[in-house]
Every structure is written in structure tokens, then in C-alpha cells.
Amino acid sequence: MNDIILSDAYERIDWADIQQLATRFGVKGASSLAIPRAWTPPFALISAALAASASVAHDWLDAPFVTKLREISGPRKQLLVRSSVVGESIWERGTFESHELEFDDDLSVFSSGLIDAISKVLASTGDRETGIMVHRHIRPTAQGEFGNLQRISKTRDHWEISIREADGLTLRQRLNSQRDQAAEPEARLAVKSGLARERLFGSVGAWLNNELLRGRSQRLNCEWITDNSAYYLVQIDEEDEDLWGANPFQVRVAPAARPEANSGAYFRLAEESALREWDKLEVLEQLWEPNALHKPTLFYAPLSALPKRLTKSAQKKLEDDFRALIGKAGIMVRTSVPAGAEKITNLPRSECLDPATAADWVIKNARELRRANPDKQFAFVAHRFVASRSSAWVRAEPQNPVVEINSLWGLPDALQYCPYDIWEVHVPTGHATDYPEYKSDMLISQPDGGWQYVRVKNELARSNSIVSAEAKDVALRSAHVAERLGRACHIMWFIGCVDVDGRAFNLPWYWTEAHEADHDPGRNPDRSSYRVFTVTDRETLGQFVAWQGARTRQALALRPTDLNLMRDNEFIEAVGAAAHAARVPIILSGSTLAHAFYQLRKIGCTIVTPTEKDHSRVRRATNLGKLVRDKIPGRIAERQEIQVARQISGNLRKGFLISKLIEEALEVREASSEAQKREELADLFEVFRAIAKAEGVSLDAVKRSADDKRRKAGGFEEGLILLQTGIAGSDRDVLADWERGIGEVLTDRSTEDSTEIPFSFFGFMEMDQPRSIYFEQLGMRLDIVLKTDRLELRLSPGPQQLGLPLT
DSSP: OOSEEEGGGSOOOOGGGHHHHHHHHOHHHHHHTTSOGGGSOOEEEEOHHHHHTTTTOOTTSOHHHHHHHHHHHTTTTEEEEEEEETTOOGGGTTOSOEEEEEOOSSHHHHHHHHHHHHHHHHHHTTTSOEEEEEEEOOOOSEEEEEEOOTTTOSSTTEEEEEEEOTTSOEEEEEEEOTTSOOOOTTSOEEOOTTOOHHHHHHHHHHHIIIIITTTOOOOEEEEEEEOSSEEEEEEEEEOOOOSSSBOTTTSOOOOBOOOSOOBOSSOEEOOGGGGGTBHHHHHHHHSSOTTOTTOOOOEEEEGGGSOSSOOHHHHHHHHHHHHHHTOSSOEEEEEEOBTTSOOOTTOOBOOSBOHHHHHHHHHHHHHHHHHHOTTOOOEEEEEEOOOOSEEEEEEEOTTOOEEEEEEEEBOGGGGGTSOOEEEEEETTTTEEEEEOOOOOEEEEEOTTSOEEEEEBOGGGTTSOSSOHHHHHHHHHHHHHHHHHHTSOEEEEEEEEEEBTTSOEEEEEEEEEEOOOOOOOGGGSOOOSSOEEEEEOSHHHHHHHHTOOSOOTTEEEEEOOOSGGGGGOHHHHHHHHHHHHHHTOOEEOOSOTTSHHHHHHHHHTOOEEOSSSOSSOOOOSSOOOOOOOOTTHHHHHHHTTOOOOOOOOOHHHHHHHHHHHHHHHHHHHHHOOSHHHHHHHHHHHHHHHHHHHHHTTOOHHHHHHHHHHHHHHHOOSTTOOOOOOOOOOOTTOSSSOSSOOOHHHHHSOEEOSSOEEOOTHHHHHOOBTOOEEEEETTTTEEEEEEEOSSOEEEEEEESOOOOOOOOO
């Protein structure tokens, strides 16, 4: 194969043929060969092997090739030299350099310039095999991206166009290509009067899905430019496996340890009167029952108890306190105000510290609090870092049966600005509805005690950050807290904590008065077609304030990159003041239950919430169709709720009892505490008792038969799995000469058009997490999702492709 490919002399290739060419010319160049020639600027590809030796051997730069490059450069004689890395992933977009090059009629000058540009591009890719793509450099009047990535939607027909305008703002538009006619591949993507940009790109999306990827389920992202006469696709990437993102289900959660000591020189165990003296200690009584398990251990030191002159001796005592009470690492210190006083949000709070740095932190903040607030009382509250898989803000209010949960993997601070999942739980019935969102990032604690954003593994980013059983537990306990407090409240939770025995539990941590609910879609402005200015820090905020351009359809997207700014009241207020003065809305991806939303709302800002649902799917009339205990309909009626129940009998009743047996067995599996397991086992036993009665068999008779079978065949205590049976032949002493793993027993067995799923599926399948079965010959995928009371089946074409977070 030639080491140079000219686009106008090479037929468009099928998507399936890209991989073979990509091993020689790189992914970017090979993929461009699959795009209709009328849709791309003319280009030439140089193989990785030739590019690597380009600066040594110049014989490839002969007159015919240079002549073709002159044609490619067009009337403006402008070229763009770009990398095309072998094995390049979509996750590496924008990593490597490109260089502009002006065509010079002097062969020697042009050759030298081209080789120099190639050398610079290769230097940016390091030791990677890299092909070179040289195409006509069209000066864009606008440029952007166009894709149907996983972060955009669950379906491949939903696309997003992003437009980077000349003034630096970004406009995003969403479209559905399902009813668009595929674009004509032989015709330019011409800009036409009366043809909306989204419909032009809709036709491109239709061609990509139905022509280029016919029979495949890949998702794509394209880079485009326009010169106001036509649009050009200059790069196309396929979503591939994310090898670098974090798997939130595999992030280690350190067990919660109980301290051994009770008090030190300054810090004392929070108990008795202290619980009613300080707001961050008061929560131990407000959020927890008196003898509840897993209640956190807190220590406190009133600011007034610390010496006015914090000497080295005092610092040493503080350090000894932290080491004795909490340990060598993972020390968290927060600031508390007196119970009953107005709550002050975002008071000083540390990250994970060791004893020495924790002592320094207390001394520094004690001086600052005394200087800035001489007439106010404060206390420092210390505890060991609470590790959890997920966190949440929960809204609950007395007399309201629906509890809302906003959840995200990692630390709760990220809920201020990051996308999150929503759960709505109807507490009386336990009916839970989820609204999973694409969650590109999570905030986790690092070994050195600091906090860091990490990107979530793409194929998991739409998974629920908490499962149904956790949502129900958190909702029920939050509803009880709201009833005890007698007011609507927002409660912060750590979800998926682990105790020293390995048992999972959920931990309520803090609460605040609920601000006004704001779920009316009429009050949430249009979420698309904004020209977005992104504020990440004080510098970009200053640029927004100094903006001299038009504010038409402008919006300020607030996405702090500095973790310290996430809790900086002054920064949030400055952002709100700037947006309010400019009369532009703020795009805030964080929870509407978190403090940033409330503070910006209080300033009078209009907030656009991309994650917020448009309406509730939890209805007062909920169709359940499930068997319930005999007194449940009466209890529902006592709550003045409408209920419709019918009595069944015979085989119909037996069928419902068998399904109820499976449902209750799954709830036993999901139970975490001993009390929950005892309760769920009681439910399971009650269903078993009802089945025995329906069959006309007494429990005593069942027990006698069970004891008899146990004497003859044993019970199930030893956990024996029978892998295989058969009759040994004369030529062998064992059934098989290989060992079968337990994993083989648990897997499904599929043929071209059928699959067998063992009953062990119900014992091991995670709730609310899809399991996919692929029928390659049919080009179909079956997703199975185990719910608490049903199986959810989804049939779709081909394997699910992975997604990419672009925000």
C-alpha cells in the first residue's frame, strides 16, 4: 500500500474498514476517509512510517505530490498540518498539536516548512506512532462539534451541536434526527437561506446513523467548521472504551472506626448538654434515634476554651488531642455556631489532615474568627473523615409523603456544581422513581488528605449513584426527621458507608431549613440555545464583568475548578451580583437542594438547571399490582389516601404469593443492618406461611418434612455447589479432567437466538444495574434490570457504545 493517500483519488471507505487503515495512517486520517468527500476539505494522508523518516529522506516530496498539495491549499494557499495518532482514543482529542503552513511556490522553501511542521506535530505526540493529515486550511467564521454521545442522551437519534463563536462564547443546540432525511453524500453541506442549522445537522446525523453506521450501534462526535458558504467535517471520532475513568463502584470505602479516648486537653467528647449547645452537635439528637447504630462520634472545643495566645505549648496539646482522639490521619475539623443561632453556611472546614496540620488549622482559624467576629461564639468540631461511596441532599417535609433525593458519587461538596441523580420516593408505599443523569465527575479524598475531581468511567456515568434500597432507607428516615423537627428540611447524607464488620450503612450528617421548592417548569427557563460564558475562577469572572460584546441570549455557566471556591460565599455572591447586573441567567448543574442554588436565588438570579426534571413521575395514583399484607389497604385509607384493592383466590392468589416470595427474598439480600434483615426475614416467613396455608399444609407438617429431609440429605449450611454429574467411564476415574469455576455456573448460556439465565441471577444480580446479553448474529442486545418487584427488559440494536463527558 502506498504511504500517501489523496482524498480526491481514494474512494470513500466503509466504517468497518477504518481499523485496518488506522494501523498505518492513524485514527483521525483513516476515519476521515469514511466521510463523503463533498463534506470535508480536500486532504492528503501520510503514513506513520513515512512521517517518522520525513526529515531524513526527502524523495517522497516529489513534484507530483507537491503539485497535489498546491491544489489542496486552494486559492488562499493555506494548509493545516495535523496529527493522526495510531491507536488514538476519543479521550485524547485536543491533546496533540496542529500547525498552519502557507504553500510556497519555491519547492525548497515549502519542503523545509512542511518537514518542520511535521516535526513539531510528531514532537507533541511523543513516542506514539503518528500519521500526518494535511488539509486545506479554511478560516472558519464559526466552528464547533456535533455528536450523539452517551452524555447527551440514551438514544442515538439525539444530537447536540456546540458552536464556538468568534467572540469566544459557546452556543449549544439539541436536536432529534429521527425524522430527518439523510443528507446527500455527493452534495456540499451548503449554507442555505431558510434552512436551519439544526435541520442541516439533523440530516447529517441521519446519514451517519443509517448509512455510515448501518447495523452498528456506535456513537460519534464530529468537529466542524464553516466559512458561511458551507459546513465541513474536519474530524470524526467513535466513542470507545474508557480506560482512564474511575469506576465509582470500585473506589475503596475505608471502614468507620470508633475512637478509644474520650477527651483531651481542649477537645472533649460531644455528649449530654453539649449536644444542645452547638448546632453541629445538636444534629446527633435531631437526626438520630437515642440508641441508633452507627451514630458518629464527635469531639468539640469551644473557641472560648482555647487560650487567647495560642503558643507552641497550646499547639502541642492540640496535636496530642487529635492524635489520641481521632488518629494519625483523616482528621476533619468544622466550625459550629451556638444551637438556635442563625446558621452560617460555608464556615471554615478542613480537608483530611494529620494531627500537626490539624493543630495549625485550628490556630489559624481561631485567630481569624476572633478577628472577624469578636462578638460571636464558635466551637470547633472534630471527627474522623466519613468515607462513603455516595452522598446526597434530601428534601423532606411533614405531611408530604414524597421525599426528593439528589445524589452523586463521592463527597457531597460536588453536589453544588456537578450533575446528579434524582430519586422521588413515596414513603407510605415505598414506591421509588429514579431520574438517572450523566455524571461526568466525582469528588473523592486522596491519600494525602486533599480532595480531587476525577472523571467517572464513561460506561458507568449514567448508572444510578445510589440503589433503590438505599433511596428508600434514606427517604423513610428523612421523613421521620422532618416529622420530629416539625419543619421542611434539607438533610445531607453519606450513603454506602462501611463499618468495621464490613456492613454497609447510610449516615445523616447535617440539616438546614429547606428553602422554597422550585420544581415548576414554568419557572425554569429554556435550557438550550444559550450563548454560554463559562466562569471557572475569579479571573474568568473578571472577564465576564468586563465583557463588551452583546448579552443577547447569553448565559453564565458556573463551574468552579478550584475546590476552595466551591465553599467561598464571597465568590458565589460576586458571581450572582455580576449575572444579576448583566441580566443574564446562570447555568448551574448542581443540586437545587444545595447551598449555591439557594444563595444565588436569594440574590435574585435566574437559574437554569440542566439536571432538574421537568415534572414529577410520582403520582398520587400509583399503579402497583402487588400483593400486600391484609391490613395495608386500611392503613392507606387512614392516611386519607385513595386506594383500590381487590381480593383474589385460588391459583391466582398462589401465583402472586410465589412472586411475593421472590420479592421478599431480594429484600433480605438488600438489607444491611441486623434489624433490617430480621424484618425482611419476617416478611419472607409470612409469605411462606401464606403459601403453606394456600396449599392446605400445616407449618408443623412442613417442619416435620424439613427435619426428615435434613436427616437424610443435610441442610444448606456448608455451601456446596454441585457443578456436574455423570457416570464415569472405564477410561477415566473422574467426570471431567478440568475444573469448572463458580463463574461458569453464574453466567448465561446463549446461542444465536436464545439464552438461558440460571436462577442464581436473582441471588447475585445488583439492583437497578443493567446486565446485557448480546445476540451478535441478530445484531441485538437485551438489557435486563432487576428491580425490587419486577424485571425490566429492554431490547435494542447492537452493543451499547460508551459515552464521553465534554463538560
